[in-house]
Amino acid sequence: MSYIKPKFRHPNLPTNALGFTVADYDGAISTLCAGCGHDSISAAIQNACFLSAIPPHRIAKLSGIGCSSKMPTYFLGKSHGFNSVHGRMPSVATGASLANRELTYIGVSGDGDTASIGMGQFVHLIRRNVNMAYIVANNGCYGLTKGQDSATADLGSVSKYGSTNPFDGIDLASLALLQGAGFVGRSFSGDKEQLEPLIRAAMAHKGFAFIDVVSPCVTFNNHLGSTKSYTETREHLDSMPLDFVPMREEISTHYDAGTTQGVTLHDGSVIHLHKASSDYQTDDRNAAMISVQNAKDEGRILTGLLYLDPNSQNLDQNLKLATKPLNEMGKDELCPGSRVLNSINEGLR
Amino acid sequence: MEPTDTADPEYFHKVVDCQFACPAHTPVPLYIRMIAQQKYTDAYLVNWESNVFPGVLGRTCDRPCEPACRRGRVEEEPVAICRLKRVAADFKEDVADSLPKAGPPNGKKVALIGAGPSSLTVARDLAPLGYELHVYDAESKGGGFMRSQIPSFRLPESVLDEEVGYVLDMGIKAHFNSYIDSMADFLTKGYDAIFVGSGAPRGRDLPNLPGREEADANIHIGIDWLANVAFNHTDKIGKKVIVLGGGNTAMDCCRTSRRLGGKEVNVIVRSPYADMKASPWEKEDAIHEGIPIVDNHVPREFVLKEGKLVGMKFDIVEAIYHDDGRRELVPTGDEPAFFPCDDVLIAIGQENAFPWIESDTGINFSSWGLPVLDPETLQSTLPEVFFGGDAAFGPENIITAVAHGHKAAVSIDLFCQDKNLSQRPAPYVNLVSQKMGIHEWSYDSAPVDDKREAVPLVELKAALKDRALEVELGFDAETAFIQAERCLNCDAQTVFTPGNCIECDACADICPTSCINFIENGTEADLRSRLMVPANNDEQDIYVSDKLETGRVLVKDEDVCLHCGLCAERCPTAAWDMQMFLYNVTKATPDLVDIK
Numbered sequence: 050m051s052y053i054k055p056k057f058r059h060p061n062l063p064t065n066a067l068g069f070t071v072a073d074y075d076g077a078i079s080t081l082c083a084g085c086g087h088d089s090i091s092a093a094i095q096n097a098c099f100l101s102a103i104p105p106h107r108i109a110k111l112s113g114i115g116c117s118s119k120m121p122t123y124f125l126g127k128s129h130g131f132n133s134v135h136g137r138m139p140s141v142a143t144g145a146s147l148a149n150r151e152l153t154y155i156g157v158s159g160d161g162d163t164a165s166i167g168m169g170q171f172v173h174l175i176r177r178n179v180n181m182a183y184i185v186a187n188n189g190c191y192g193l194t195k196g197q198d199s200a201t202a203d204l205g206s207v208s209k210y211g212s213t214n215p216f217d218g219i220d221l222a223s224l225a226l227l228q229g230a231g232f233v234g235r236s237f238s239g240d241k242e243q244l245e246p247l248i249r250a251a252m253a254h255k256g257f258a259f260i261d262v263v264s265p266c267v268t269f270n271n272h273l274g275s276t277k278s279y280t281e282t283r284e285h286l287d288s289m290p291l292d293f294v295p296m297r298e299e300i301s302t303h304y305d306a307g308t309t310q311g312v313t314l315h316d317g318s319v320i321h322l323h324k325a326s327s328d329y330q331t332d333d334r335n336a337a338m339i340s341v342q343n344a345k346d347e348g349r350i351l352t353g354l355l356y357l358d359p360n361s362q363n364l365d366q367n368l369k370l371a372t373k374p375l376n377e378m379g380k381d382e383l384c385p386g387s388r389v390l391n392s393i394n395e396g397l398r
Numbered sequence: 399m400e401p402t403d404t405a406d407p408e409y410f411h412k413v414v415d416c417q418f419a420c421p422a423h424t425p426v427p428l429y430i431r432m433i434a435q436q437k438y439t440d441a442y443l444v445n446w447e448s449n450v451f452p453g454v455l456g457r458t459c460d461r462p463c464e465p466a467c468r469r470g471r472v473e474e475e476p477v478a479i480c481r482l483k484r485v486a487a488d489f490k491e492d493v494a495d496s497l498p499k500a501g502p503p504n505g506k507k508v509a510l511i512g513a514g515p516s517s518l519t520v521a522r523d524l525a526p527l528g529y530e531l532h533v534y535d536a537e538s539k540g541g542g543f544m545r546s547q548i549p550s551f552r553l554p555e556s557v558l559d560e561e562v563g564y565v566l567d568m569g570i571k572a573h574f575n576s577y578i579d580s581m582a583d584f585l586t587k588g589y590d591a592i593f594v595g596s597g598a599p600r601g602r603d604l605p606n607l608p609g610r611e612e613a614d615a616n617i618h619i620g621i622d623w624l625a626n627v628a629f630n631h632t633d634k635i636g637k638k639v640i641v642l643g644g645g646n647t648a649m650d651c652c653r654t655s656r657r658l659g660g661k662e663v664n665v666i667v668r669s670p671y672a673d674m675k676a677s678p679w680e681k682e683d684a685i686h687e688g689i690p691i692v693d694n695h696v697p698r699e700f701v702l703k704e705g706k707l708v709g710m711k712f713d714i715v716e717a718i719y720h721d722d723g724r725r726e727l728v729p730t731g732d733e734p735a736f737f738p739c740d741d742v743l744i745a746i747g748q749e750n751a752f753p754w755i756e757s758d759t760g761i762n763f764s765s766w767g768l769p770v771l772d773p774e775t776l777q778s779t780l781p782e783v784f785f786g787g788d789a790a791f792g793p794e795n796i797i798t799a800v801a802h803g804h805k806a807a808v809s810i811d812l813f814c815q816d817k818n819l820s821q822r823p824a825p826y827v828n829l830v831s832q833k834m835g836i837h838e839w840s841y842d843s844a845p846v847d848d849k850r851e852a853v854p855l856v857e858l859k860a861a862l863k864d865r866a867l868e869v870e871l872g873f874d875a876e877t878a879f880i881q882a883e884r885c886l887n888c889d890a891q892t893v894f895t896p897g898n899c900i901e902c903d904a905c906a907d908i909c910p911t912s913c914i915n916f917i918e919n920g921t922e923a924d925l926r927s928r929l930m931v932p933a934n935n936d937e938q939d940i941y942v943s944d945k946l947e948t949g950r951v952l953v954k955d956e957d958v959c960l961h962c963g964l965c966a967e968r969c970p971t972a973a974w975d976m977q978m979f980l981y982n983v984t985k986a987t988p989d990l991v992d993i994k
Contacts (some may be wrong), residue, residue: 052837052844052909052967053844054910055471055844055845055910055960055962056845056846056847057473057908057910057911057914057958057960058911058912059911059912059931059958060471060472060912060958061931061932061934062931063931078908079908079968083904083967083968083970084900084902084904084968084971085904085967086902088903088904088907088968089902089903089904090902091907092907094904123991183789211946233748238902238903239901239902239903241903265902267900267902267970268970269912271900271970279900279902280900280947281900282948283901283948330587362724364986378516
């Protein structure tokens with residue numbers, strides 16, 4: 050028995066602006082089922098961090114419980130990580146992002162961790178606009194407990210055991226739109242060309258960025274009758290392709306006039322939406338909700354950047370926090386002593 | 399691009415770089431696995447079946463396999479293939495009972511001229527078919543250049559005797575001390591076919607260099623001198639020796655000189671050190687024995703004093719490389735350099751010579767003095783005469799001679815049955831899944847990180863004292879295991895079944911060397927440029943699948959695939975499988991040995 054990822058890498062691997070190869074963003078070898086969509090999302094996150102040249106030690110990975118929440122082990126082995134209680138990753142993320150505002154926060158959750166046990170925390174995370182990229186690996190079933198329908202399973206979807214789901218599924222992207230998220234995207238684990246730039250844009254966005262990723266469960270939800278299988282998802286995919294050009298990168302890709310629509314993020318990065326989707330208005334929340342709903346009614350899965358408000362006010366700004374976060378303060382600043390306490394008390398008399 | 403035709407065995411054959419590079423196409427990974435499993439006898443028999451002289455080649459082979467080894471492309475050094483072959487020979491049990499015997503006579507007589515590696519291979523391949531085989535050689539023992547040119551400190555006589563013996567014991571009629579001096583006469587002796595494996599027996603000289611004639615007593619032709627040493631006609635040389643030449647013969651001459659009394663031995667060569675023809679390890683071995691290699695020196699004259707050779711003068715040059723690849727040695731303008739010496743050995747190359755083949759025999763020769771042959775059948779312009787080894791296309795090496803032997807034996811067998819020589823039997827191939835269970839393959843799929851180790855040597859002082867003492871000690875069993883495990887098992891092929899693929903990307907995500915891509919089809923050049931890591935090594939193929947459900951194709955760059963099996967491991971639908979590929983080159987007798 051041998052299940053080891055060899056140390057050898059391709060000798061000609063490209064390097065990013067930091068001189069790292071994608072191998073420097075590796076994690077442990079995956080123990081998820083062979084063919085799990087989540088592994089593709091892991092690879093997309095890894096490659097997105099590599100392409101955006103984020104130093105691995107300046108990233109924090111946060112997750113809850115579930116197949117999805119095991120994922121952070123399998124990428125970015127040199128980054129910070131916190132595997133929290135089921136559905137409680139948002140609290141940890143909120144605290145962490147307040148204490149250290151310099152890290153890039155990547156939250157990885159699943160349909161159970163977000164749409165069932167974690168629903169309460171999830172909506173408040175959106176409401177508070179915590180500065181992070183929140184990725185849901187959405188497979189519509191509880192893979193870790195043998196494939197029962199989850200809260201995102203579509204109405205009429207047939208489980209592996211033959212029962213038809215009688216409930217309408219929770220559409221997390223619509224929920225995020227409704228709740229006021231400043232960045233809402235949807236993608237498919239099997240479409241890295243779209244997923245990677247979307248993750249890069251989400252990481253560059255200053256505020257809460259949500260991506261719902263359809264990620265087939267190869268063991269329990271990849272059969273005839275499932276609405277989240279590889280085949281079914283591909284057949285109904287309505288994809289809006291996009292590119293991401295970070296601020297510090299020279300725009301080397303040439304786009305013919307009228308073929309793309311550029312959306313500039315707060316940090317100067319640009320998202321290019323391609324022709325197929327260039328009449329789509331990413332800055333209109335109501336229109337986005339209607340588009341997603343119309344697609345759903347027509348049996349299509351609309352993927353791409355659904356809504357973006359590059360200037361949304363995130364938690365730090367809304368709370369008017371001190372410019373210096375807690376992690377940068379020393380003991381003297383955090384415990385200024387009785388003299389300062391007395392003067393504060395005096396001021397209140 | 400059209401989908402790769404994996405039904406053609408030549409595709410997977412090329413993936414096994416070492417075996418593909420080997421002129422005899424020895425199934426290298428197969429016997430290396432056997433060594434790791436301590437099945438030394440089987441490892442020896444796999445070798446013997448393919449290259450006839452594993453013990454000899456495990457010490458002396460030019461190892462074209464090693465520069466080809468895939469491991470050399472993912473880390474510093476290739477697998478120590480050659481010295482592992484020696485391990486199989488060193489640790490094997492008695493193999494005599496496993497070797498084939500002469501078959502019942504088929505009434506055909508074949509003569510073999512020269513008892514070197516090519517002739518002995520022809521004899522070995524034909525004997526089980528019942529041919530009456532007569533080997534002729536001018537020397538008193540078989541082996542040809544393996545005996546006369548390779549010093550016994552590199553190849554002990556006992557090893558050579560044993561492996562030459564295995565062939566001769568198959569009922570071969572050996573006629574030693576029999577120099578054939580007329581092909582015309584020989585053709586009248588009633589052989590059904592004649593194989594000429596007489597080597598390239600003439601060493602080049604410097605006849606026009608001033609002083610050559612006068613100093614003749616102390617100037618020796620390298621290959622003749624080595625033969626004289628091998629057959630005990632020569633046992634000493636002067637204290638100061640100059641060896642001219644930069645090939646492996648020059649290395650053997652200088653190291654032999656050190657053992658016959660040479661104290662100050664210099665190898666002096668025209669070309670720069672890096673361009674020398676000698677194998678890198680042979681140069682290192684010479685330097686290890688205290689022999690300086692002086693490069694960029696062109697012989698100018700032999701210097702005599704009172705009628706006796708006292709040294710040589712050399713012009714100093716530098717190499718200029720032109721854009722068209724041409725190299726020019728340009729004098730630097732420095733004063734000629736003088737090197738004192740008592741003896742000079744000239745080892746500047748060999749030539750073919752067939753003074754014994756008359757021009758009216760029907761055997762035609764090219765303007766280069768080489769026989770005109772069909773390169774596929776090795777048949778000469780006289781249909782019953784075949785050539786092989788150095789006699790065929792000029793000086794090469796033992797393993798090439800063996801490869802010629804296999805080819806010629808097939809031709810002779812077809813010829814003697816009045817069959818078409820160009821309709822050759824197919825190679826024996828096999829392809830079988832290695833899956834045993836989850837995370838379980840029937841080969842050691844995980845590549846190890848161990849580095850290559852050099853073979854230990856005997857103490858230098860002892861080595862220089864005794865001409866017959868073998869310098870290399872060989873690997874012990876433990877080291878052999880570690881070195882064998884470095885093999886990447888390139889014969890465990892990644893076989894892709896497009897119909898099973900659901901395009902989940904699991905293989906592309908897990909592949910440690912980023913070989914696997916799912917992209918839109920295009921021309922080969924276009925595909926190569928669009929891979930995750932562009933496939934810039936054009937010597938390595940790319941594996942392209944049929945169209946998949948999304949319209950894309952799988953493209954796998956074979957270049958640095960580790961054959962670790964993770965693609966198949968992570969494939970949910972068994973679209974990938976690791977299948978062991980065996981390629982056994984066409985031989986006159988297909989099943990020579992029975993390997994368990």
